[in-house]
Amino acid sequence: xxxxxxxxxxxxxxxxxxxxxxxxxxxxxxxxxxxxxxxxxxxxxxxxxxxxxxxxxxxxxxxxxxxxxxxxxxxxxxxxxxxxxxxxxxxxxxxxxxxxxxxxxxxxxxxxxxxx
Amino acid sequence: xxxxxxxxxxxxxxxxxxxxxxxxxxxxxxxxxxxxxxxxxxxxxxxxxxxxxxxxxxxxxxxxxxxxxxxxxxxxxxxxxxxxxxxxxxxxxxxxxxxxxxxxxxxxx
Numbered sequence: 001x002x003x004x005x006x007x008x009x010x011x012x013x014x015x016x017x018x019x020x021x022x023x024x025x026x027x028x029x030x031x032x033x034x035x036x037x038x039x040x041x042x043x044x045x046x047x048x049x050x051x052x053x054x055x056x057x058x059x060x061x062x063x064x065x066x067x068x069x070x071x072x073x074x075x076x077x078x079x080x081x082x083x084x085x086x087x088x089x090x091x092x093x094x095x096x097x098x099x100x101x102x103x104x105x106x107x108x109x110x111x112x113x114x115x116x
Numbered sequence: 117x118x119x120x121x122x123x124x125x126x127x128x129x130x131x132x133x134x135x136x137x138x139x140x141x142x143x144x145x146x147x148x149x150x151x152x153x154x155x156x157x158x159x160x161x162x163x164x165x166x167x168x169x170x171x172x173x174x175x176x177x178x179x180x181x182x183x184x185x186x187x188x189x190x191x192x193x194x195x196x197x198x199x200x201x202x203x204x205x206x207x208x209x210x211x212x213x214x215x216x217x218x219x220x221x222x223x224x225x
Contacts, residue, residue, distance in 0.1 A: 041217070042215045059212075
């Protein structure tokens with residue numbers, strides 16, 4: 001079974017540019033999550049999709065961040081325009097069973113974003 | 117106050133030692149609890165879930181004290197390969213995980 005895959009693994013962009021991160025969850029996983037870790041801080045929740053619908057986007061920092069999951073398969077997270085404080089590692093995770101509090105989340109390797 | 121608090125360490129221990137990590141959480145309504153392991157520049161991976169009755173997986177034992185809102189992880193007979201950051205994680209609802217900053221463990225020969 002292929003795991004959660006994220007692309008790109010690294011991205012270096014200048015302040016003001018746009019970056020789009022992609023996540024392919026494990027096949028059949030309806031739940032898809034975005035998390036991020038900024039330097040020196042804990043990993044924080046950004047948002048949660050159930051299929052193509054946003055279940056919870058309470059962790060999205062501001063309106064420069066846009067997440068989509070058209071068709072309920074892969075997801076993209078766009079940052080436009082990027083700011084210096086957006087630098088960090090963006091993790092995607094997926095899981096199968098909604099509502100099962102012990103259903104494990106499978107994380108991707110992350111995208112390391114550096115905004116200069 | 118952070119929702120999940122951990123001692124960042126590092127904990128430096130020799131091979132074969134027993135080491136314990138602790139974690140406290142602030143939301144008394146939290147339903148489920150986990151320890152994740154994260155290697156340098158890698159993704160977090162589930163180490164084990166934590167149950168009220170306590171649970172063991174090989175050299176690893178996790179315990180939960182709901183009254184004190186306290187979670188622990190005990191590693192016996194430490195191996196070099198146990199060197200990593202251990203993340204205390206609480207499910208904030210609908211698998212919206214709340215992470216601690218992690219405790220770094222370094223096991224030396």
